[in-house]
Amino acid sequence: MLTERQNLILRLIIQDFTETGQPVGSKRLMEEGVQASSATIRNDMKVLEENGLIEKTHSSSGRVPSKKGYRYYIDHLLTPAKVNKQEVEQIRSSLKKDIHEIDDIISQSAKILSEVTSYTAFSLGPEMKDRTLTGFRIVPLNDRQILAIIVTDKGNVESQVFRIPENVASSDLEKMVKIINDRLVGQPLLTVYQKLRTEIPMILHRYFQTTDGIGRLFDIILNEAFEEKVFVSGRMNILNANPDDLSQFKSMYSLMQDSDELTKLLLPTDQEIHVRMGAELGDRMFDNLTMVQANYQIIGHGRGTIALLGPTSMPYSKIFGLLDVFRYELTAILDDYYRSLDLNH
Structure with a gap:
């Protein structure tokens, strides 16, 4: 069981590392507002390290999060960041662009998500079982x-x-x-x-x-x-996650052409926002990657999902906030679209 201060230190290390990519030391944590001496902070970091939540790098006395640390943070410490009004308006207007049918809305959502985050984005429309x-x-x-x-x-x-x-x-x-x-x-x-x-x-x-x-x-x-179409945008962004591993990139790129496999990977879950890391995605090719998936419900038309695949060190707080806004806006636009169809029938 971690103390309140150890939780704070872990949260700050993860937030700092995902923003800068640099190991975080005790001095930096004091600057970030941890109310304790440098020695006390180092002792707390030692406890976090012994619990497998952070790791020491060879290059400095700073620490970086481990996969176990990210998982603990996501499950216990994460607070979604607030998306500013301007960004919300930009998402809303982009989703309404060039819409003629459902597929346009779904494919546009993947495109916008990928552009906003520079990750690979996926979008799967509401389930089809009630269609005629x-x-x-x-x-x-x-x-x-x-x-x-x-x-x-x-x-x-x-x-x-x-x-x-x-x-x-x-x-x-x-x-x-x-x-x-x-x-x-x-x-x-x-x-x-x-x-x-x-x-x-x-x-x-x-x-x-x-x-x-x-x-x-x-x-x-x-x-x-x-065929449940999975729309993928920003396929090449997967290279940024692990640029040196070409075989991983080839495997991933091949997967992204396979609609059946993607549909299996993205099946909506009961959780509103669901995170799977590395091995949890079911294949070694995902080792240094994380998928954050947000589900949405269209009353009378089933559920759909949007997802981002990126490095394990992605800024989760920001991504959670963004996906939450995104699924809300997507639900509103799809609701309006279906309502207009019903009125025209």
Whole structure:
């Protein structure tokens, strides 16, 4: 159990080190307002060191926080910094820029977060389980390519170009559109997903002599409606966290291209702001990194999440304050957007 003064010393060492990157000594702590002699402060630092919360560097008599120290600080000592009015206004106006659909708001939120912090930012929109498939069309582009357009009731429009398998004729595509519109449009996406695995394969066998090509195309196109898009901004910022480890950077960069893996990494938790450090993220590639994740709830539309990935020595107080404001502003903008959709229906 730490004393009140030891807690204060640990908090000041972490705050100072995350701002300056320099080891912190007893003299600096006295300047920061610790009411004790240099010898007493050094004794307290020794206790913190014995508890594994701070470490001595080779270059000076100062101390730096350990991973255990950061974790203790986050769990017991952290107070989010207040974000000034000007910054709040800047976040609010940036989030409203160039908005046409949900994806624009979600991707913009990652972009702004990354610009404000110089870290890698992630944004995952509200969960999709309550959405309904409201429209499906196929537009032929040429002999072998089509544009598939999928619309859901929450304002999401997915459109993607697909190559038609060799054994699929244009008459097959017409049948496919008819099946989707007859059997699946108007159904919740969860029901659509279940029918894709159970009822639809049997229907395809009834309609087509061979279902290989059409079944695969059918599956790929409709899975687009389910894909939970994770928007990533500032991928290159990960280099700043550990510039000398190129293999780590390659692994991280590859992960950031993998939507499934990112979705797993960012699944919303019950905590409003959640911090995972190093091994807690489940892979050695995250050893010197921390992810701070903030969740938000849109009533009637599910939960989403925004997150920052940066060095373990990030200024947590500032980041917590920023993410708290950010999720509040994002919730307000998404609420307004959904309300406008409901009014237009």
